[in-house]
Amino acid sequence: MNNIFNFKRFVAITAKEVREYFRNYGSSIISVLGVYLLFLLIPLLVGGSANVLSRVNTIVALTAVIMIIAPSKLYGMVNHRSKGLNYVLLPVSALEKTLSMFFINAIYTTFIMIAGMLIIDTIVYLIVPLRLHEMLFTGRNMEIIGMEILSLLVLQSCFVLGNMLFKNQKVAKTILSLLGLVILVGLLFVLLFHIIGYEKVGLFFEEQFANMDLNIDGSKIRVLGMGDMREVVKDVPIFKKIMVIQNILWAVIGLGCWTGTYRLIKTRKY
């Protein structure tokens, strides 16, 4: 018997988790889909409309909420001293358990949320096409949502690890830990800039911006979010490098969190 990975066992545990999925998380998913439906209907009822940008942002925000809560709702008991025993004693390897956890949290949950909201959006659009301006299900919109989801997957991996590390109030404790880390990193940058000298840092970035060849009237740039910000500065060499570093950092954080989760599944004591 292969004790590290067996595809049949992986399929079996994933199928078990899918079977249990809606009992554990169905009501939350339906509630959030309901919130999206209300978000579309309320402006229509008061004579307004929901534009594409606000719909995309709402879909991303609601998906973020569901993705962040999913680990504690679906796997909250895994590290519980008595409630976690059925899970830990299942004759499935730690790698198979981690991969099925990844499939359920990152792929299945995200797919259900996005698909659910797109279906609702399309139905409402087909009923009142004039009030929703355009269909959301287009290549450009899907690309925007897809890019945001990639970032959310990294964020979710932190909550998956938090779910394994903390025994209770897992989401709140993970948020506090992340805030703590962000503050710590921020302080490190402040310290770094202090050592280098704020003026030097300011001058350096001014230089970088001065070299920017926007070919458009800079005063009319309207930055709507981080995605647009990236679009604006993507050709500036220093920002190009920062973005590469950021992408590598996201990949390292995501991979690190999942590796940590695997280790905790493998070595947790009950």
Add this chain to the structure above:
Amino acid sequence: MIQISDLSFSYSGNKVFENLTLSMDKGNVYGLLGQNGVGKTTLLKIMSGLLKSTPAACNVDGFHPYKRQPAFLADIYYLPEEPACPPGTVGDLGKNYGIFYPGFKIEKFYSLLDRFEVKPEKRFKDLSAGQQKKAHISYALSLNTGILFLDEPSNGLDIPSKALFRSIVAGHINDDRIMVISTHQVRDLEHLIDPVIILDHKGVLLNATIAEITEKICFVTKSDSDPDALYSEETPMGYAMVKANSRGLDTKVNLEALFNAVLKHKDWFDEHFKRV
């Protein structure tokens, strides 16, 4: 086979075991007895891979339990004293979890539930604590694992269910299986467990089969107390005593009296029952 060799274990500096050595063979139902806090549950958890031990200190059928390899987990099951109930129905437990165990048969699970008069379509949350325990016992036995650890299985069962439990467990004993039952309710399991293992903080006080026990000691009730008795307890029928079996009497083991005798005369039992 389970081999514990020089196992030492502590919880945050508090020693539970120090150089514990013990072996268990197939075809037996071991009764694991001991006072509160001597580490019965800890030992079961170490043997089932829930707590850490070194590979040399704990070997179960050739596996190091703490590695929790699927091949190992497929052949063991640990039923805790208060098992947590999954959110669905009793039947879901078999359908969702049982399928991972090669020996599991859903028909057997349903048949055991039927004997315990627990309906598989009932939700766990709608069952009483005793019924939940019966459902878990049915599940544990229907997995057909080669090694089964039961922690206080008769706790919470009513009187008829205890008799039924004994009968069902007796029907599941075979030459390829090791059952280890940790219990304080020795009277509930008196005719079931053999050999008997008694633990204390210093290690194993007794690890002997019922035949070995009755060969070396006897259990008698007399109107007068005997100062030579290893243990004596006043009962309505006289003094229930545990004595050295110098006359070769064949008596029925009274586990409770045995337990008290062992605790009172550790050196005597160590000398007469010395074995690994």
